[in-house]
Amino acid sequence: MTISNTATGDAVREELARLRDSIDNIDAAVVHMLAERFKCTQQVGRLKAEHQLPPADPDREARQITRLRALAENAKLDPAFAEKFLNFIIAEVIRHHERIAEDTVGGATPSANRTTTSSPGE
Numbered sequence: 001m002t003i004s005n006t007a008t009g010d011a012v013r014e015e016l017a018r019l020r021d022s023i024d025n026i027d028a029a030v031v032h033m034l035a036e037r038f039k040c041t042q043q044v045g046r047l048k049a050e051h052q053l054p055p056a057d058p059d060r061e062a063r064q065i066t067r068l069r070a071l072a073e074n075a076k077l078d079p080a081f082a083e084k085f086l087n088f089i090i091a092e093v094i095r096h097h098e099r100i101a102e103d104t105v106g107g108a109t110p111s112a113n114r115t116t117t118s119s120p121g122e
Contacts, residue, residue, distance in 0.1 A: 049104035055097030
């Protein structure tokens with residue numbers, strides 16, 4: 001390898017490292033934001049269970065999908081991808097809300113430390 005090729009290779013490796021560090025930071029922020037969101041949805045799940053409300057809210061979910069698709073378009077993100085991501089979260093939230101409701105009906109107090117998610121609009 002010549003000196004210029006070595007210098008170019010070093011520059012490419014440095015740029016890759018810089019970009020990957022940014023990606024790692026963004027991933028960490030996403031995880032922390034999701035954790036905060038899920039803390040809120042735990043509260044929603046408990047409130048729904050205490051008042052015998054259904055775990056799913058299809059009208060809210062539809063509004064949230066529409067809202068998220070618009071946000072994605074404005075952010076230059078594929079709206080179909082954003083919708084798939086939201087649908088994944090919705091399914092997980094409903095599953096956790098059902099579990100909280102079962103725990104509440106069974107006489108158990110839903111654990112505040114249990115990891116749950118929220119429905120997208122919750």
